[in-house]
Amino acid sequence: MSDTGHPVTSGRPAPEVEPRQRLHPLSPLLKGAKSIAVIVAALSWQTLGxxxxxxxxxxxxxxxxGVVIFSAVGWWNTGYHVVARELRITEGLVWRRNRAIPLDRLQAVELRRPLLAQISGLAELRLEVVGGNKAEAPLxxxxxxxxxxxxxxxxxxSGRAAPVDTATTADEPAGGAPLYRVRNHDLLISQLLTPQAILLPFGVAWVSAQFLLEGSWTFIGIASTVTAMAGVLLQPIRRVLRDWDxxxxxxxxxxxxxxxxxxxxxxxxxxxxxxQAVRLTWPFLWRAKGWMRLRMDIAGLSGPEPGDDKSSDxxxxxxxxxxxxxxxxxxLPGVDLATLATSPPPPRARLLHPFGLRFLGAGLAADVFVSRSGRITRETALIPYARMQSVRVVQGPVQRRLGLATVYADTAGGHAGAAHDRPLAEAYAIADQLALRARRARSAPPVPAVPVPATEETFWQRPEQP
Structure with missing residues (x-):
């Protein structure tokens, strides 16, 4: 031990551990506000009367x-600091909890600002780590x-990003080239073009007709009707609030x-x-306007939470x-959506898909495996070869009788692209090609997309636009 109190290793003092940091002093009030709202709702109108x-x-x-005091005590005993390549978080008074999050397992850090946080000028961080089933240690x-x-x-x-200038506010994408900004008008129209919004007027008309015919309306009837309507509209409203701007x-x-x-x-x-993958979806009611939506499967994101689809973004x-x-x-650098081609399963697969056979397809592009499906809501999945974790050939009992099999390409996100109901020899050839291209893509640096030689594409005879 040196005179300064620091341990000595090889004649040199070890670097000082950075002091523990506390959260913002307003944190107890913001956390307490949520609990207070729940308490007021639980007391109900009956208690008021x-x-x-x-x-x-x-x-x-x-x-x-009481809630604010309890939250303040929790805040006082909560802190965080970075030690080497770990984020260490301490919390709790009676039951102390110390967590060390290895930063080499960190996949993403999301910055969120709920409504009260926006009003008070604060934000929270949610950490996503490899193998986590939920957001780790939100600050x-x-x-x-x-x-x-x-x-x-x-x-x-964590090695996921290089340090950048953080002087810009988190309310806007930090410096960089803007690529896309949604038109909120289109966002509203798109959610009106959903089955929930289309069928809601018919539901209201039916309920009104019942009321007029019976001539009476009970409190339970009103409450159940309002609850049902709110449930129908909840998903479109949530999407508008979530994707706004x-x-x-x-x-x-x-x-x-x-x-x-x-x-x-x-x-x-x-x-x-x-x-891990990009998915294109064409909802039925959007096709008249030529609209679609895109989603990404992202490594490291936790599974879906109630009311939130976090398995993809x-x-x-x-x-x-x-x-x-x-x-x-x-x-997906190097992937051109306009050049991707797919081919459908053979005609004998119509026994398995009597109405939607022509909407199934798969193809091997230069950098991605392409899979499409869906008769009413059509979807195309693009899976980069470098992100594939496994390839499976699956045969059901009916497929065995027809000499067919389905090839699945799995990713770390758990989702799979599939070549449905291919002839058995072709299915194994596709699986071999996927495994070979996955090994090549993981071992080689990214290169610009080039046309695939025709000798490798002998199973894909009928190109179709995705």
Whole structure:
């Protein structure tokens, strides 16, 4: 031990551990506000009628003070600091909890700003690590500048990103080339062109007719009707609030920056090497306007949470084919959507797909495996060879009788692209090609897309636009 109190290794003092940092002092109030809202809702109108408005207000006030004090004690005992290549988080008073998150397992750090955080100028960070089933150790709350600085520092230490200037606010994509910004008008129209919105007027008309015929309406009937309507409209409304003012930009040459949300804004940084697949979806009611949406399967994101589809993330909430072509090229460098071709299964597969055979297809492009499916809602999946984790050939009992098999290409995200119902010899040839191209793609640096020699594409005879 040296005179200064530091341990000595090889004659040199070890570097000092950085002091533990606390969250923002307003964090207890913001966290307590959520609990207070739940408590007020739980007390219900019946309690208000029994005790009166004054006593009800005193009860709520006492509970609010208790919640804030409890949150403040938790805040005082919560801290974080970076030690070498670990983020260490300490929390708890009675039950102490210490977590060390290895930054080499860090996949992403998302910056979120719920409504109360936007009002108070704060933000929270959510960490995604390899193998995690949920967001790891959300840090709520920090100032926007501190949150953006910490995010860049953690990503730089993890090797996912190079340090950048964080002087720009987290409310906008940080410096970089803008690629896409959703038109909120189109976003609203797209959610009106959904089955929920189309069928809602018929449901309202039927309920109104029942009311007029019966001539009476109970409280339970009103409550159940309102609840049913809210449930029908919840998904389109959630999508509008979530994707409002969606922006996509490119930063540091190749990293994608996503910013979106109305009541809760989110900012994500997506390195291209984390994109496991890109999925194009054509909802039935959108086709008249030529619209589609794009989504990415991203490595490291947790499984779906209630009301949130986090297993994949949006790339384009709504847009046309030329925009989709540009964004696919940004997410999967070297891939041109207009040049991808697929071929359908053989005619004998019609026994398995009597109405939708022509909507199935698969193809081997230069850099990606292409898979399409869906009769009403059509979908095309693009899986880069370098991201494939396994290839499977699966045969069901009916397929065995028909001499068919399905080839699945699995990724780290758990989703699979599939070549449905191919002749057995062709299925094994496709599987061999996928495995071979996956090995080549992982061992070689990225190269510009080139046409695939015809000798390798003998199974794909009928090219079709995706």
């Amino acid at each position: 029994q005790v009166g408005a004054t006593d009800f207000a005193l009860i709520v006030l006492a509970l609010a003070v 709520a709350y920090l100032t926007v500048r501190d949150a953006a600085t910490l995010r860049e520092r953690l990503l730089a230490l 969606f922006q996509l930009a490119r930063e540091n040459g190749d990293r994608l920056v996503l910013h979106y949300g109305l009541t809760e804004t989110r900012s994500q940084l997506v390195p291209p090497n984390r994109v 949006r790339l384009m909430p709504v847009g046309d084919l030329p925009t989709a072509r540009a964004l696919v090229a940004a997410a």
